[in-house]
Amino acid sequence: xxxxxxxxxxxxxxxxxxxxxxxxxxxxxxxxxxxxxxxxxxxxxxxxxxxxxxxxxxxxxxxxxxxxxxxxxxxxxxxxxxxxxxxxxxxxxxxxxxxxxxxxxxxxxxxxxxxxxxxxxxxxxxxxxxxxxxxxxxxxxxxxxxxxxxxxxxxxxxxxxxxxxxxxxxxxxxxxxxxxxxxxxxxxxxxxxxxxxxxxxxxxxxxxxxxxxxxxxxxxxxxxxxxxxxxxxxxxxxxxxxxxxxxxxxxxxxxxxxxxxxxxxxxxxxxxxxxxxxxxxxxxxxxxxxxxxxxxxxxxxxxxxxxxxxxxxxxxxxxx
Amino acid sequence: xxxxxxxxxxxxxxxxxxxxxxxxxxxxxxxxxxxxxxxxxxxxxxxxxxxxxxxxxxxxxxxxxxxxxxxxxxxxxxxxxxxxxxxxxxxxxxxxxx
Numbered sequence: 001x002x003x004x005x006x007x008x009x010x011x012x013x014x015x016x017x018x019x020x021x022x023x024x025x026x027x028x029x030x031x032x033x034x035x036x037x038x039x040x041x042x043x044x045x046x047x048x049x050x051x052x053x054x055x056x057x058x059x060x061x062x063x064x065x066x067x068x069x070x071x072x073x074x075x076x077x078x079x080x081x082x083x084x085x086x087x088x089x090x091x092x093x094x095x096x097x098x099x100x101x102x103x104x105x106x107x108x109x110x111x112x113x114x115x116x117x118x119x120x121x122x123x124x125x126x127x128x129x130x131x132x133x134x135x136x137x138x139x140x141x142x143x144x145x146x147x148x149x150x151x152x153x154x155x156x157x158x159x160x161x162x163x164x165x166x167x168x169x170x171x172x173x174x175x176x177x178x179x180x181x182x183x184x185x186x187x188x189x190x191x192x193x194x195x196x197x198x199x200x201x202x203x204x205x206x207x208x209x210x211x212x213x214x215x216x217x218x219x220x221x222x223x224x225x226x227x228x229x230x231x232x233x234x235x236x237x238x239x240x241x242x243x244x245x246x247x248x249x250x251x252x253x254x255x256x257x258x259x260x261x262x263x264x265x266x267x268x269x270x271x272x273x274x275x276x277x278x279x280x281x282x283x284x285x286x287x288x289x290x291x292x293x294x295x296x297x298x299x300x301x302x303x304x305x306x307x308x309x310x311x312x313x314x315x316x317x318x319x320x
Numbered sequence: 321x322x323x324x325x326x327x328x329x330x331x332x333x334x335x336x337x338x339x340x341x342x343x344x345x346x347x348x349x350x351x352x353x354x355x356x357x358x359x360x361x362x363x364x365x366x367x368x369x370x371x372x373x374x375x376x377x378x379x380x381x382x383x384x385x386x387x388x389x390x391x392x393x394x395x396x397x398x399x400x401x402x403x404x405x406x407x408x409x410x411x412x413x414x415x416x417x418x
Contacts (some may be wrong), residue, residue: 008383018390020374021341026349031372058341062324065341198369210333232396232413235370272364 003206004042005286006199011039015067022065025058026065027231029221029238030054032195033137034108037219040202040210046085047071047106050078051111053144053223054137076117078107079125079134086130104209105132111152112142115178126185128213133208136178136219147226151176154246155297156290157278159226164281169290174297182216183252189215191251191260197241200249200260207251220247228277240272245302252308257308266302269295342391346373350394352413354387360410367398367411 004011019039024031030053038045044071044088055072058065073081079236086105092098107125109118114136115295138267141159150160155174158164162171183190193201201219208215220241222234227238241247242261246269249261270291273279282290336380363384368376375392377385399411 008369009363012365012368012378012384015378016374018337018374020343020388021344021346023341023346024343026371026372026393027397028372031374032370035374036369037370059335062329062335063341063344064335064336064337065336065339123380188376195370225326230396231394232400234372234395235397235401236406 002041004212006040006202006206009213014039014184015275015296017045017067018058019065019067021063023060024053025223025225027224027234028280029195029234029244030110031058031225032234033135033201033219033221034058036195036198036201037106037178037205039091040205041104043104043209044068044101045104046082046089047108048073048078048082048085050107050109050118050195051144052110052113053139054108054110075113077121078109078113078118078119078238079132080203082107082124082129082132083128086132090131104211105130107132107134108260109134109136109284110142110144111136111138111140112144112150114138115151115176120214122182123185125218126182126187127179129187129213131214133205133215133217134182136216137216138178138218139221139223139226140175141223141226143223143226146190152178156282156287158228158281159278169281169287170278176216177301179216179218179252186255187214187216188212189251189253191217192247192249193217193219194238194242194247194249195219195221196260198250204251204260207253211253226278228280233275237275238274240267240275243267244269244272244298246272246298248302248303248305256310258311259305259309269298345390346393347390350389350392351416352394352396353389353416354392354399354411355414356387356392357408357410357412358386360405360408362403362405362410364403366401366403370397371402372397411415 019033049072093100149159156170158170164170179192193205222237243263244267250259368410373391399413402411
């Protein structure tokens, strides 16, 4: 199959594979992520879904927003479920009971169902080498159950289980860098994307579908309820996350790291933190150290990534 | 919508109709309403790409058409992302019911 051209005018003529009428909150980032992922390709897709906002509000009783075969079984096993579907498909094709239609398999999970609860099944499916893609839409907390901290919650964020107050100033720990953990599995393709940079996101999805084996994509997905921001700023915030290098856009293909978008001017992290109420307490006089520390964390992560970027390494030959 | 009882539902919690959520109209959630001003529209289609509710209609020729108010929840992403023409936005948010 030839890769679909990514022109808005052409894409707009196609049919959405994620329907309206779903019950995600107004201004949620997750349906934008799902729609862009499904739009990027014409391959038939079968998806599984971990429990989470996306799952509960896209499939309620007799209503489903999905126009593709979709399965939900539990919170912790989206990757295990789809790996089973993939293995069955492969077997039936081999036995001649099914015609091979080049079906692609995706598991969708939120950060709770990916970083924490679904992590062992994800790690297992990646290790077994199933031909599947795992997509994590990362909104940085358990938003579905009422904003509890997850291991994807950024440093300093106020959630209902790490509330900013007299005892602690929000989440004391740093977030876990899952994209790197997945890369450490030695799988052929790992990428990080943002719905604001739709072209970059869709190119990564297209690239991933042409690669055989396990793939992982981590996509930022703003949540105005949990981030305590406005309903209209999902795209603006995901763009700021990229421009401040809080959420760098890069891919690791067969161990080679490539930064796919470098902001012309790296913005200060406070530009990303300021519009979000969950970081409000960090702007108080006594918490200024937190802003400094959060910026240092982002700088360190970006510096490390720059050093690993293949383009930079090629320019500077190794010494000695 | 008629009430369904367990005997009439498909076994195994299966939903047999793809995209049946379209029968559930979410337009009633809206408190702010986007208004499209065609003369300021440069047909960039960003509103279509960024709409979380697939509520921007597009014609068969790939041109932007009116909003689908049956499903638009009025989040305002389209209005914020709209580049407009010469500084004039092609989408503005208005209070619903005015």
